[in-house]
Amino acid sequence: MAVPEALTAIPGLRTAAQLREPGPDVLTVLPELARLLPGGGLRRGSTVAVRGARSLVLALLAAATRNGSWAAVAALPDLGLAAAAELGVDLERVALVPNPGTELVAVLSALVDGFDLVVLGPASVSPQTARRLADRVRNRGTVLLTAGAWPGADLELKVSGRRWHGLTQDGHGHLRARDVVATSRGRGAAARSSSVGLLLPGPDGTVTGGGPRERRLVEVAG
Template identity: 65%
Template sequence: MPEEVARLATIPGLRTAAQLKRPDPEIPTAAGSLPVTPALSELLPGGALRRGSTVSVVGSTALILALLTEATQQGSWAAITGMPDLGIVAAAELGVDLDRFALVPDPGAELVAVVSALIDGFDLVVLGPVAAQGVQPQLARQLAGRVRNRGAVLLTTGAWPGVDLELRVSNRKWSGLAVDGFGHLESRDVVVSARGRGAAARPRTAALQLPASGGAAAVGRPRARTGLTEAAG
């Protein structure tokens, strides 16, 4: 094992996740897929995240976290690297099980070693903008091949070369403010479009609340109150 990968094994969570990667008969997860919250299932072929696939998410950190929620709650492990500003509280509010979640804020100069170790030990690996910037197509193909071999799912923020599925968020609008501008932000309505290759070739679109008033993702619905539209983010 390369020295830098050996150092990664000392990070709390990484070693444990690798040991627990073996299937657990008590966890009702299909062998070839990882579950997502019902509000997101219509966006994905088969209603789940296919193991061995790469998924890019454009325009929403909240959607990235929402994709981890159901899987971590049902016993899968997730890790995020390259997102130093990620709010752990926000992850918890969206339903991510923090007992099965690891955060490596910045992979530093050893990007390939860090991401490879995470793919080997975790079911879901998120590659944030700090880690993904400057990734060339050849490296993207190498990582995708490792993901297929290990049966993991790689989620990236922003565009990714040769991605299997792209989820793009638009039309963001916060609800909860009255006409006079007073009140509390309660939920955010968004539109998520999905397109990809193979089984994901047919475009899909869904209106969601992300987050909903309870914190997690929910199917979108008309709102009576005046909303606050976001330009981006």
């Protein structure tokens, strides 16, 4: 399928042939997130569904874009660019397609052909379409991250136990950090679930890991 004309002008867009050139099989993630992923990073050719926190989707882009990978984000018209930058995402390496409309599948296919990582906002696709796109992702060596469920995803990350810090008992103060538990489970090497505690975001807007005691110390220090 030809790449839509609107996408050919995006700086950094790579051809399918370039994406198939030899390169690392795993894209780097922030150290705090490495324990959630088989091999400690995002495996090229995989689909990863993230449920419960859009901020985790953005955090997964941070290290890869800072290390030179290109990412595209589709169907997230209300994406918070300031929050993404605070989480460490290099915005100069991110292309946005806020409203692909009825051409979602065609646009997504083109993005998979041209970028290292593709983020898809909440969208409903049939299992058959999901399989076709997953095959394309696998063949191109791209990573597809979905903000929500995805039929047949290789890995699912789920955020639970969300608790904000910063408000006093009478409701005054400022929201400063959010305590969460992130759990991963998938197929193959990811069949055994793994969980980590995180501040997502931490007091400075970044991701902070560690156990409950360390997280409390970070929160107080912030």
